[in-house]
Amino acid sequence: MTLFGYRIPMMASLIVWALVWEIVGRLDLIFLIPPMTAIIVAGFDLMQTGSWQNATLVTVRSFVIGMALAIGVGVPLGVMMGRVKIIDNIFGLWVNIFVSAPLSALVPVLMILFGMGEATIVVTVFLFAVWIIVLDARAGVMQVPPSLVEMARSYGASRATIMRKIILVAALPEILAGIRIGVIRGVKGVVIGQILVAVIGYGELFELYSRSFDMERFWALTLFLFAAAMVLSAVVENAEKRIEYYAGAR
Amino acid sequence: MSVMSQDVKVVAPAATTRQALRLFAERRRSFWVVLSLLVLFTAWEIAGRVPISFAFPTFLDTLAALAEMVADGSMVRAFFLTLQPLVLGVAISALLGIALGIVMGLSDRMEWLLAPVFIVLQAAPMAALVPLVTFVYGIGLVAKTLAVIMLALPVIVLNSYKAVRHVNPSLVDMCRSFQGTRRQQIFKIIIPDAAPVLFAGLRLGVAAGFIGVMLAELLITPTGIGDLITYHRSVANYAHMYAAVASIIAASTVTLAVLQWFETNVMRPEKRRS
Amino acid sequence: MNATALAADEFDPASVVTRDPVVRVEGICKHYGSVEALRGIDLQFERGKLTTLLGPSGCGKTTLLKIIAGLVPATSGRIIVNGRAVTGPGPERAFVFQDFALMPWATVLRNVGFGLELKGVPADERNRIARSYIGEVGLQGFEDKYPHELSGGMRQRVGIARAFAVNADVLLLDEPFSAVDEQNRRKFQEDLLRLVEMERKTFIFVTHSIEEAVYVSDRIVLLSPRPGRVSNIIDPRIDRTADPDDIRRDPGYLDVVEEIWQGLRHYAE
Structure with a gap:
């Protein structure tokens, strides 16, 4: 939008919303909404506490392990589905089902299988993130121009070389796009998992603050998570843009 | 699919x-x-x-448990309860979301004001806010409907907004060249041309709504399928619990497949051949 | 069957004789940010004639056409149609789009009658008019088909019928045959000449094909690129009473094609 001839960046409207929040909070209309400044102060206080540091550590650890598994399993599976018809036929149905299934219903099953601890969270992150990574890797491999593969073959490249130097590289933009959406879904997974398990990480803190009606800390925690989700997504998007620099010529 | x-x-x-x-x-x-x-x-x-x-029960045990729950009516009752907040929440999200998305797509000011909010809400883990709902709206139908809306609305809004922004500019020019009014442009060109993408957004909203309703039933108050899952888990009837989980995943899959079919065969007849 | 043309070097826009101008382009300039797309365009378009804007890609010919249509505002200068300055699209002008711009959700009948629908013409009447123009472009029997059920050539016939249906004085055609295959394109060009003959309307036609321009035009305006300017105006004066295949072999026709190519070749890489 432009105002008085100046272009105002879109995300600037978030500042307007933060101001509205502050005013609503100051008016003391709803106890659910404390002033934004109080939330930010609470956030800084929270960062000093051992319970927050500990919860963050646990959360980050489950998220990283879960994502690493999702990428480690998802990309190879997607690439294989893109190259081998039979694998595609067998797994395609399930990947397509689970990519949009209500996985929150599956968390109670994971809790009895993996216990009320970190393992359940790791598996939840994995299950939330992996399917879209598989689908995008598959799509990336399938749209590699056949002429590119034939070119490599005509110059005598081996199967392994074609896979490594042509297919994986050509599919990289889609693979990264899948990982970006996977990261966003993984953050949702870690939160849903922890809230449902409710005894570890941020889930425990959310439970604690909502029971004691500590809205400032509750919102501070929420803002941390929202910010983390946005930052992570921006980081992967940045990597994606660099890749698209050459992919644009495709 | x-x-x-x-x-x-x-x-x-x-x-x-x-x-x-x-x-x-x-x-x-x-x-x-x-x-x-x-x-x-x-x-x-x-x-x-x-x-x-x-x-971890066997598949056949789970199937038997499913048959039993269908036969004694508990499954039907549970779905009746679960579908209420889901249908209500998705319907409200659809009306509100498509309207907001279209307004954002048509007006640069509204885009500036609202798009960042929904971009954040879609990327953010909204599940964290579900416990808040219970403070204000308790544990009834309203709270569960709100949980569905919280998860379904952002994706519907953003898709509707993108749908309007990606309308074929040549069709809009065509309408202008025949002196179509802004009103005619919106109702005769923009909305019909955006309709397939609007519908696709609705489908994503339904998928998010299923996640929301399960979250609400597991977190806020055990009712419907969520209650079946929680109850059978507490009495270690694992086959019944798995059957309940599988039934909701199957229900969501079938719903989404029907919507997808409708989208490709009714909304985009021109794509049918390709 | 002799074709004559003005020599490229001694061309002067003012010396080009134009009787009864329907469309006058006066000092049109167009800037996109810091990019200058069109510079000082002065042109006149005659009633009942087909004038082609021809030039290499990037010469702004489509931009000029859209400015005449009122779809794109000019940075400076003005367009006068039937004595009135243009401020936007108007009922005396109709546009035919390069990508057809057909509504995929509407039948051929509704697409052709869409211009009338927007004006609030009752359904009975607009369907009657639409049917007659569908017949004129040779699409009888396709009234209830959808655009995706038609070939590219047939789709553009729908686009042309839609433009005729609103009975505008001026028809603006933006590379209408570029998405049509070669065989159909020739048939199209012949049909277009028949329509020009029958309808006594003013046609402004944009193309990048020299052969097409020479074959269909009463007058060709050559535009040079970056920024777009009028570099030459050529009247091919081809005897259209002859057989189409003879015209394409006529030395006069080939001379004009060659002359234009010589004028444009230094723009090619």
């Missing part, structure tokens, strides 16, 4: 066994659907027989 919807191609007769197999694979999509179902169910059965965990 791209696997299911791909066209059956007619290929020239095969020479070798390998080619014959490939030919078979291409012609018989339904065969592969059945096979992939069989593969997973067999793996499930074997894992249950081993058993890999005391809390």
Whole structure:
């Protein structure tokens, strides 16, 4: 939008919303909404506490392990589905089902299988993130121009070389796009998992603050998570843009 | 469900066994659907027989539990309860979301004001806010409906907004060249041209709504399918619990597949051939 | 069957004789940010004639056409149609789009009658008019088909019928045959000449094909690129009473094609 001839960046409207929040909070209309400044102060206080540091550590650890598994399993599976018809036929149905299934219903099953601890969270992150990574890797491999593969073959490249130097590289933009959406879904997974398990990480803190009606800390925690989700997504998007620099010529 | 919807191609007769197999694979999509179902169910059965965990029933036990719950009516009652907040929440999100998205797509000011909020809400883990709902709206239908709206609304808004922004500019020019009014442009060109994408957004909203309703039923108050899951878990009736989980995943899959079918066959007749 | 043309070097826009101008382009300039797309365009378009804007890609010919249509505002200068300055699209002008711009959700009948629908013409009447123009472009029997059921050539016939249906004085055609295959394109060009003959309307036609321009035009305006300017105006004066295939072999026709190519070749890489 432009105002008085100046272009105002879109995300600037978030500042307007933060101001509205502050005013609503100051008016003391709803106890659910404390002033934004109080939330930010609470956030800084929270960062000093051992319970927050500990919860963050646990959360980050489950998220990283879960994502690493999702990428480690998802990309190879997607690439294989893109190259081998039979694998595609067998797994395609399930990947397509689970990519949009209500996985929150599956968390109670994971809790009895993996216990009320970190393992359940790791598996939840994995299950939330992996399917879209598989689908995008598959799509990336399938749209590699056949002429590119034939070119490599005509110059005598081996199967392994074609896979490594042509297919994986050509599919990289889609693979990264899948990982970006996977990261966003993984953050949702870690939160849903922890809230449902409710005894570890941020889930425990959310439970604690909502029971004691500590809205400032509750919102501070929420803002941390929202910010983390946005930052992570921006980081992967940045990597994606660099890749698209050459992919644009495709 | 791209696997299911791909066209059956007619290929020239095969020479070798390998080619014959490939030919078979291409012609018989339904065969592969059945096979992939069989593969997973067999793996499930074997894992249950081993058993890999005391809390891992076999596939056949789960199937029997499902049949039992359908027969005694508890499954039907549960779905009746679960579908209420889901349908209500998705309907409200659809009306509100499509309206907001279209307004954002048409007006630069509204885009500036609202788009960042919904971009953040879609990327953010909204599940964290579900516990808040109970403070204000308790544990009834309203709270659960709100949980569905919280998860379904952002994706519907953003898709509607993108749908309007990606309307074929040449069609808009065409309408202008025939002196169509802004009103005619919106109702005769922009909304019809955006309709397939609006509908696709609705489908994503339904998927998010399923996640929301399950979250609400597991977190806020055990009712419907969520209650079946929680209850059978507490009494260690694992087969029944798995059957409840599988039933909601199946329900969501079937709903989304029907919506997808509707989208490709009714909303985009021009894409049917490709 | 002799074709004459003005020599490229001694061309002067003012010396080009134009009787009864329907469309006057006066000092049109167009800037996109810091990019200058068109510079000082002065042109006149005669009633009942087909004038082609021809030039290499990037010469702004489509931009000029859209400015005449009122779809794109000019940075400076003005367009006068039937004595009135243009401020936007108007009923005396109709546009034919390069990508057809057909509504995929509407039948051929509704697409052709869409211009009338927007003006509030009752359904009975607009369907009657639409049917007659569908017949004129040779699409009888396709009234209830959808655009995706038609070939590219047939789709553009729908686009042309839609433009005729609103009975505008001026028809603006933006590379209408560029998405049509070669065989159909020739048929199209012949049909277009028949329509020009029958309808006594003013046609402004944009193309990048020299052969097409020489074959269909009463007058060709050559534009040079970056920024777009009028570099030459050529009247091919081809005898259209002859057989189409003879015209394409006529030395006069070939001379004009060659002359234009010589004028444009230094813009090619």
